[in-house]
């Protein structure tokens with residue numbers, strides 16, 4: 001870790017000024033990711049800017065017209081266990097609780113969760129080539145150990161995946177990210193927040209220099225009747241997803257009225273394919289239909305030496321999670337859901 005100064009931003013304007021005027025100044029919220037990046041020399045800081053004292057970035061606000069706003073500094077634990085989230089947005093609660101550990105969720109903030117870095121081993125190892133850490137240096141994962149890597153949306157520059165669980169549910173729920181920056185306030189639709197690697201794999205999202213996430217808005221549609229988050233991983237806790245699926249739908253006359261399916265652990269951003277959701281709309285929630293939707297979602301999927309298995313795993317996960325969403329009570333341990 002390099003030597004750095006530490007300062008507490010008193011308000012949002014100060015945090016924006018400090019980070020906008022100097023790219024060496026880094027925001028810290030819960031610190032569960034940025035401090036590791038500093039410790040492993042993946043990144044350096046001139047000044048670490050602590051935003052935890054800024055007022056108005058915490059807590060949950062219910063909108064009168066439906067929907068809620070989650071503060072950027074609200075912790076993952078407070079969000080997952082908030083009665084409004086548990087009752088109205090159980091998909092989000094379930095996805096958050098599938099991530100990390102109780103201790104980390106107590107520290108991790110909602111804003112930080114959106115901005116966490118990939119868990120690609122080579123990214124955290126400064127002696128290896130990594131285009132995300134050092135642009136133009138190459139990608140060690142392509143020919144290396146790539147078991148946890150992408151099967152969708154990757155290119156020759158980077159095959160890393162975005163590791164968040166929370167963000168898979170936020171993608172399915174059509175959340176909106178609220179931002180303040182040097183040019184004022186703006187919002188980004190969740191689908192447009194994270195990026196594919198393209199020619200700039202070092203850029204994970206569309207936040208601009210000096211911009212701060214202030215909150216996340218969840219729309220009025222809560223999908224609290226039919227939802228499920230399925231996370232498949234090497235260990236049953238404290239492990240990132242190999243493949244995860246957030247599924248939510250509403251039914252009318254036993255047919256699918258509206259459906260959302262988002263995948264995690266498979267790409268550089270949460271993966272959602274609108275054509276698959278359109279295909280399912282108006283159809284019966286049957287295994288056959290979800291299998292066909294899975295084929296649409298996984299169109300163009302390709303793996304590497306150690307992660308080809310993820311393609312078949314993702315298809316099975318999509319079908320299984322649809323059954324779980326149809327019968328959320330089946331998610332209790334030991335239950336065997338079927339469509």
Ligand SMILES: Cc1cc2nc3c(=O)[nH]c(=O)nc-3n(C[C@H](O)[C@H](O)[C@H](O)COP(=O)(O)OP(=O)(O)OC[C@H]3O[C@@H](n4cnc5c(N)ncnc54)[C@H](O)[C@@H]3O)c2cc1C
Nearest residue numbers: 029030031032033034099100109111112113115164165213
């Ligand atoms: C051992 C371990 C296991 C984990 N397992 C999982 C898992 O299974 N699933 C999962 O989803 N996550 C997992 N995580 C990741 C964890 O959820 C993230 O580290 C956490 O959400 C980051 O939030 P934070 O507040 O600590 O962010 P910080 O570390 O404080 O910041 C992260 C990044 O966001 C920036 N930042 C933070 N807040 C803002 C803001 N409001 N505006 C602008 N920039 C900001 C920081 O500058 C930094 O670049 C794990 C982490 C660890 C250490």
Ligand code: SF4
Nearest residue numbers: 120130139158159160
């Ligand atoms: S996959 Fe991306 S993060 Fe991993 S080594 Fe390659 S460029 Fe770096």
